[in-house]
Amino acid sequence: MHQGMTTTEIFLLAMLLIFSIPYLIWRVFKTDYYAPLVVVQIITGILLGPGVLGAVFPEYYQFVFNPAVIQSLNGIAWWAVMIFVMIAGIELDLVQAWEHRFESGVTAGLALGMPLLFGSAVALGMLGFVGWIGPGAQSWQFVLGIGMACAVTALPILILLMEKLEILRQPMGQRILRYASVDDIAIWGVLALIMLDWDRVTRQIGFLLVFAVVTIFYRRVMIRLQERDRWYVGLIWLAICSFGADWAGLHFMVGAFLAGAVMDAHWFNQEKMDLMRHHVLLAIMPVFFLSTGLRTNWAMGGSAVFIVGVVLLVASVSGKLIGVQLAGKILKWEKGEASIIGWLLQTKALIMIIFVNILLDKKIITSETFTALLLMAIASTMLTVPVVAPKLQRMREIIFRSK
Numbered sequence: 001m002h003q004g005m006t007t008t009e010i011f012l013l014a015m016l017l018i019f020s021i022p023y024l025i026w027r028v029f030k031t032d033y034y035a036p037l038v039v040v041q042i043i044t045g046i047l048l049g050p051g052v053l054g055a056v057f058p059e060y061y062q063f064v065f066n067p068a069v070i071q072s073l074n075g076i077a078w079w080a081v082m083i084f085v086m087i088a089g090i091e092l093d094l095v096q097a098w099e100h101r102f103e104s105g106v107t108a109g110l111a112l113g114m115p116l117l118f119g120s121a122v123a124l125g126m127l128g129f130v131g132w133i134g135p136g137a138q139s140w141q142f143v144l145g146i147g148m149a150c151a152v153t154a155l156p157i158l159i160l161l162m163e164k165l166e167i168l169r170q171p172m173g174q175r176i177l178r179y180a181s182v183d184d185i186a187i188w189g190v191l192a193l194i195m196l197d198w199d200r201v202t203r204q205i206g207f208l209l210v211f212a213v214v215t216i217f218y219r220r221v222m223i224r225l226q227e228r229d230r231w232y233v234g235l236i237w238l239a240i241c242s243f244g245a246d247w248a249g250l251h252f253m254v255g256a257f258l259a260g261a262v263m264d265a266h267w268f269n270q271e272k273m274d275l276m277r278h279h280v281l282l283a284i285m286p287v288f289f290l291s292t293g294l295r296t297n298w299a300m301g302g303s304a305v306f307i308v309g310v311v312l313l314v315a316s317v318s319g320k321l322i323g324v325q326l327a328g329k330i331l332k333w334e335k336g337e338a339s340i341i342g343w344l345l346q347t348k349a350l351i352m353i354i355f356v357n358i359l360l361d362k363k364i365i366t367s368e369t370f371t372a373l374l375l376m377a378i379a380s381t382m383l384t385v386p387v388v389a390p391k392l393q394r395m396r397e398i399i400f401r402s403k
Contacts, residue, residue: 010063014065022044022289025040025044039349039381042374042378048294050296070291073287083238083276083284085256087260090261090265100178103178104182107327108178111323115316115346118319119147119150120143122146127139132368133364136364137362148191149312149356150316151320152351154350156277157347157350161344162176165389172340176341176344180345187355188254191358195249200249203247204248204249207247208248211258219262238256242255296370296374305372309373313379316376317383320345321346336398344384348376348381349380356374
């Protein structure tokens with residue numbers, strides 16, 4: 001019977017799996033404390049991928065996730081993540097970061113630099129084994145890419161977790177956003193460096209020059225528009241920038257970030273921006289999570305991938321915590337603050353997953369490395385709330401008793 005189904009019907013069956021399974025797991029098992037719906041969706045994508053569902057039920061996997069369906073899903077996933085990355089770019093608060101530039105620079109620099117160093121050391125070790133570095137990578141690209149993946153902070157997920165912990169609008173929450181904003185700029189800058197193609201460097205420089213000039217004109221136009229028009233023109237701008245970056249060889253997601261980074265958050269109503277992010281996460285980002293899961297690979301053996309994932313997790317978390325502890329000592333923070341900030345800043349899901357998707361697209365890493373990094377991103381994000389919540393509670397009790 002299933003052989004008579006059309007591609008449209010199979011596509012809708014895939015969409016049913018994408019949206020129903022994570023939601024049921026999230027609701028039935030009440031995972032929200034340690035695994036928000038976003039994390040459950042990523043894990044479900046891995047389970048539905050070739051390494052798990054594809055290994056247990058190969059015929060059904062090949063039927064549902066056939067090339068035509070995957071191509072359709074990928075198109076939705078690309079647009080979803082472009083919008084999401086653009087919103088992340090818009091929400092960067094560089095004005096606040098500049099006003100507190102010494103504090104922000106010291107904290108962001110150490111919070112990024114230490115895990116980058118630790119992750120790069122692990123990557124150097126991985127170079128000694130076959131199957132981890134991609135066929136299109138030079139050694140420095142692989143090492144820098146893995147190091148930066150360990151250093152990434154996922155600003156959008158960080159916002160969601162701080163809302164859950166009820167500190168987003170508090171002074172500490174605003175400080176953490178400043179640190180994460182500075183790190184976000186560094187992350188995309190390093191990615192652009194990794195993506196540099198010396199055979200196409202003229203085209204890439206040309207794109208950046210044209211982008212800088214057109215941005216001036218674009219900003220003047222946007223200032224004169226009403227907000228309802230800004231949303232639509234912003235999406236047109238997103239498509240233009242993403243196309244230009246991809247044409248230049250920098251990857252369309254770099255263009256999506258640049259498209260948002262040159263827009264001012266005050267052009268848009270904050271509640272509408274939050275609602276936009278929520279709707280993107282609700283309606284189309286689950287397709288990206290599924291398409292990410294479909295790219296996982298366990299060909300080297302599950303144990304090898306898990307071991308590398310654990311080593312990367314240790315490098316990432318320890319590097320972030322050590323870096324923020326050093327910043328706390330330099331800046332003379334209150335006792336306990338550095339630990340809370342360090343754990344929150346090591347939240348990785350989404351931005352890190354987007355980052356490593358690009359590395360995989362450009363063949364800088366293999367599918368096995370991608371899988372290990374994906375496991376690391378999930379674990380680091382799941383650790384955040386269970387570790388931070390009791391620390392925050394103790395800090396609040398100390399503050400209450402001191403009054």
